[in-house]
Each structure stands twice: as structure tokens, then as C-alpha cells.
Amino acid sequence: MWWLKEVRVIDPSQTISSPRDVLIKSGKVLEISSSMTEAEVLEKAQGEAVETIDGQGKFLFPGLIDVHTHLREPGQEDKEDILSGSRAAVRGGFTTILAMANTQPVIDNRALVEFVRLQGERAGYAHVLPIGTVTKGMQGIELVEMADMKEGGAAAFSDDGKNIQSAEVMRLALEYAKLTGLPIISHCEDKDLAGDGLMRRGVASGRMGLRGIPASAESVIVARDLLLAEETGGKLHLAHISTTESVDLIRRAKARGVDVTAEVNPHHLIFCDEEIKLTDTVLKVNPPLGSREDREALIEGLRDGTLDMIATDHAPHTQAEKARPFAEAPFGIASLETALSAVWQNLVLPGRLSLDRVIEAWSVSPARRFGLLGGTLKPGSPADMVLFDPDFSEVIDPAKLVSKARNTPFLGKTLHGFPVMVWVEGRLVQRNRTVQ
Ligand SMILES: NC(=O)N[C@@H](CC(=O)O)C(=O)O
């Protein structure tokens, strides 16, 4: 049994945001109360050994749930695999991750869904929930067997990495989403508008002489998908929202009652296109980093609930690929191990976002939208949780990263505020930044 004493509990699912004592037993939250005596705790332990943790100055919250991670298995295990990715997840404070389907082969049938799920179970770190593709071979033409894949454990469907160019295919997918009850996650990017652009089109791309991707490449598909969700009543989730216009469109659709949720990635909340350097591909990501104004609109959207969730879009790549010239390097930022700390340091500490809102957006909302366990510390729920130390500093050292990827903009930098203990179903899987 675990006894966490005088820890500041942040649990927006129960509107708790104050110091409490917490007991964990048999993999579940047993009790949360204002204070407990040793005699009371021993009685509840019923002979079981009690590990006591002094929680003063630290936060305890439900484990983060990341609805957008690329784990690259099967097929690209040189970038990441399910074991390394799910270890990186718990190191970063994530107890559940949804694995994107753009692997090799893509996850477009039940056998592959079951493979990803079983690999996650075998690894035994964060819960790994497979996302299936929407279309066979991710070709954007023929829908997969969604009901069958749901039986096999799919938590959602997405052709992420690629837009579904046919509006009719997207419409049908949303019709089916009503039957499965699972969201369709849309990677909104009009292929023709995006062209072979390398960064957001704007003042910065002009100055650098790099081919630009207009903001409309995202927003026109956001508009399309919102209209289709409204017409069909299907469950829509919009991945990696990055433009002011998208935020606006979502805000208006929500006011009309459209069944939509949307996520924003930490890198779009923290960086902007002015910071991109031709000699460093680490900030080359899709969708591309927007302008300062976009970044403000995204923060505002997250604050007012237009954007429901934060998700990493952890996109691991090898150093060899990222070392290629800007035009040839792949898009993506690896972020599972640094994302929470980066959000803490860049947004919570300066007062742009409250920690309560961050936990709501990164744990409570994902659990609700995708119908997952977790996202709460209510007594009886699985003890998927994070002890966060705001005073813990760490240099992001490649030797310490457990992800296979090194494509993070924080390499060599010092970050402050880290998850220092992480439990999955009451089992301690990370302590003092070391995965157990
Ligand atoms: N985000 C990225 O820049 N890359 C993702 C694909 C995606 O999320 O669209 C990847 O798979 O590498």
C-alpha cells in the first residue's frame, strides 16, 4: 500500500486542487482525504506493508493520457518501438498512450490492432491503445472493418500522417463512427494547398526562402470536416490544430452543437515559425509551426475550451534522417519525455495556463472523449498517477532518454519541473526519472 502525505492533489474530474492524503491499495485509489493518522492508515493496510511518501511541495494528478503518439512498430523500429515508446511515456508522466496507425504496414485490420495491443501489454509500462486506420492501406479510398477492429481493441480511427482527400470517404467514415461510437481523428491538410511546402507560409518562410504551406491547407479541411460531422452526427476529433482560423471554425461549430473535439500539440503552444533555422531540422514538423499570432490563438483556444486536449504528436525519427538537408528531412518532433516539463515551464509558470487546465486537457478530457479508464483519481479507479516535482531540474541528455529518438528541441537544455514518480495500476514504473 502507498500513503502519499500532504500532497497537492490536482484532479479536475473531482474539482480537487488542494493538499490531501492519498491511499493506494491493490492497484486502485482507496481514499483521498484531508488528513489521516498513522493508526487509520495501518488499519486500512490490513497487514500489508505501507510505503509512505512525503508529498509536500509536490503535485499528484491522474496519469496523462496522450491521444496522439507515433510508436513506429511494426516496421520502423529504428525510430521507436512499442517497448521504448511506452517506457518513454511513463518517464514523461503518461500512463496511457494511443498509438497512431501510420506504421509499416499500416494498422488496417484486426490482426494488426491485436498485435499493437499485445505488444503494449507485454511491454508492461503505459497502457498502449491502438488506433486503426480509417481506410485500407491508408489509401483514402476504401473503409476498413471498423466494428471488427474495435472488437480487437482499436480506440479510434485515423489516417494520420495523411489527409483523407475525398470528402465522401470522410463522410462515410463519420457515418460509421456513429455505429462504433469511436472518434475519427482527422489530420487536416489539403494535399494540393500544402504542396511540397516545408514550413508555414508567411513572413518567416519568405525571409528564409523556404517553400511555404499556407494556413488554409489546414483550415479548409477543418471547415469541411466540421460540416460533415454536423451533417452526419459522427464523432470527430481534430488532430494537431495549428492555425487561428481553425480555432475560430471549431469555436463556432461547438456553439452549434457539433460533436467535435480538438487537440493542440505542446510545440505549437511554445514555438513559432520565427524560430526555425535552415541549419536545424528539429522544428520541422507537420502541421508546421505557425506565427506568433497563431500561437496566441491556440493558447486562448485551450484556455476557453475550444481546444479540448493537449497531445504530443510524439513523432520519433532517426538522427540520420533529421540530419538531412531541410527540404529532405522528415517532419516530426519527439516529445514524450519532455512535453509535460516544457508545458510547465513555458506556459504554467508564466501564468498562461493553470496546472488544473493542463491536467484536464491532458488526462480528464481524453479519457472522457475516448471512453478510457483513467483521467481521474476517484476512489475505486485504477491508480494511474503522477507525482510531479516542480523543483526537479534535468539537463535533457541524450544518454538518459529512453525513447530511441533524439529529435527534440530541448536536447542539451535544462528543463525544470518533472514527474518524479509514476504509477500504472498502482505499480511504480518510474522513480526519480528512472524507469523501473
Ligand atoms: N507530425 C509530424 O510531423 N509527423 C508525423 C505525422 C503526422 O502527425 O501527421 C509522423 O508520423 O512523423
Ligand SMILES: [Zn+2]
Ligand atoms: Zn498528422
Ligand SMILES: [Zn+2]
Ligand atoms: Zn501524428
